[in-house]
Amino acid sequence: MAKSKVLVVGGTGYVGKRIVKASLEQGHPTYVLQRAEIGLDIDKLQILLSFKEQGACLLEGSFADHQSLVDAVKKVDVVICTMSGVHFRSHNILLQLKLIEAIKEAGNVKRFLPSEFGMDPSRMAHALEPGRITFDEKMEIRRAIEDANIPFTYVVANCFGGYFVGSLSQLERLTPPKETVRLYGGGNVKVAFMDEDDVATYAIKTIDDPRTLNKTLHLRPPQNTLTQRQLIETWEKLCGKKLEKISISAQDFLASMKCMDLAGQVGVGHFYHIFYEGCLTNFEIGEEGEEASELYPEVKYTRMDQYLKIYL
Ligand code: NDP
Numbered sequence: 325m326a327k328s329k330v331l332v333v334g335g336t337g338y339v340g341k342r343i344v345k346a347s348l349e350q351g352h353p354t355y356v357l358q359r360a361e362i363g364l365d366i367d368k369l370q371i372l373l374s375f376k377e378q379g380a381c382l383l384e385g386s387f388a389d390h391q392s393l394v395d396a397v398k399k400v401d402v403v404i405c406t407m408s409g410v411h412f413r414s415h416n417i418l419l420q421l422k423l424i425e426a427i428k429e430a431g432n433v434k435r436f437l438p439s440e441f442g443m444d445p446s447r448m449a450h451a452l453e454p455g456r457i458t459f460d461e462k463m464e465i466r467r468a469i470e471d472a473n474i475p476f477t478y479v480v481a482n483c484f485g486g487y488f489v490g491s492l493s494q495l496e497r498l499t500p501p502k503e504t505v506r507l508y509g510g511g512n513v514k515v516a517f518m519d520e521d522d523v524a525t526y527a528i529k530t531i532d533d534p535r536t537l538n539k540t541l542h543l544r545p546p547q548n549t550l551t552q553r554q555l556i557e558t559w560e561k562l563c564g565k566k567l568e569k570i571s572i573s574a575q576d577f578l579a580s581m582k583c584m585d586l587a588g589q590v591g592v593g594h595f596y597h598i599f600y601e602g603c604l605t606n607f608e609i610g611e612e613g614e615e616a617s618e619l620y621p622e623v624k625y626t627r628m629d630q631y632l633k634i635y636l
């Protein structure tokens with residue numbers, strides 16, 4: 325059977341460029357939206373041209389031009405959106421409503437993967453303000469998809485290594501601390517960590533899989549389900565040095581929100597749910613979902629001791 329044609333919207337982003345790479349690697353005719361608005365962003369253009377060199381096809385379009393989105397969608401079988409989530413002030417996630425309108429009008433899409441790739445928003449109705457906006461907006465997108473009867477797969481990717489593993493899950497940094505590490509409580513809550521390239525591999529693996537049609541794909545491989553303490557011990561073994569550990573109570577952690585800007589408060593809220601509440605691992609995957617490493621055992625996913633080596 326011919327490989328389905330894939331359109332990536334948001335292709336020059338942190339997740340997007342990995343999705344484009346995985347789509348090409350897995351042999352899909354791959355199309356990338358080239359937004360008119362990128363203007364003089366030369367880095368974005370260079371990334372788009374590099375996709376072209378690797379065999380992708382660029383499709384010009386804009387979220388301000390409905391017909392351009394319809395025309396792009398009509399050229400493919402599968403649409404994957406990797407719209408930014410961290411710029412919640414500009415509500416980028418809700419821009420997907422325009423893409424959903426285009427998919428609805430085009431009528432040809434066999435699978436749509438909206439921009440999720442994080443915690444499962446359907447399990448975050450209790451999330452703290454202001455970070456809850458991330459999940460509320462993603463749920464609005466889910467409702468629009470399901471109201472339009474667009475075939476979907478939601479990818480719940482848990483914690484990206486780049487944001488949560490490199491820093492040993494410290495806020496406001498991306499590299500390991502040298503002397504002291506802050507533990508969330510006792511550091512014994514189970515968290516699921518993912519190499520971003522594996523996130524993209526699994527996302528492309530699933531687009532033609534009937535087992536994940538209208539379902540959630542959870543990326544929660546058993547050997548990457550670790551506590552913060554286990555993550556730190558992994559790092560200490562690699563670098564041959566013990567870090568001083570300072571335990572922060574949930575009460576003190578939440579109190580720190582008071583002196584933070586909006587982005588910082590969003591982060592604290594998300595980290596609280598992940599590292600104190602255990603929201604990524606405190607449930608069984610039910611009928612509505614599948615776990616990726618079980619569905620695709622052939623994928624040799626990167627373990628976190630390997631992931632951490634680059635930080636030495
Ligand atoms: P980025 O910030 O890298 O942005 C992705 C793309 O969004 C951009 O490249 C751009 O597409 C598009 N975009 C941004 N603003 C606009 C706009 N105003 N109009 C149209 N397009 C726009 O996003 P990430 O890759 O960091 O995030 C993607 C998803 O992953 C989000 O849902 C986020 O919540 C999630 N995430 C999860 C993490 C985790 O640890 N699990 C960590 C980080 C993100 P173009 O390429 O066309 O310019």
Ligand code: GFR
Binds near residue numbers: 443591595
């Ligand atoms: C893990 O799931 C998610 C993660 C999600 O569903 C949505 C958004 C994210 C964000 C995290 C919290 O907002 O992606 C990365 C991370 C952003 C962040 C990292 C915010 C504040 C920080 O101090 C930070 O330190 C690494």
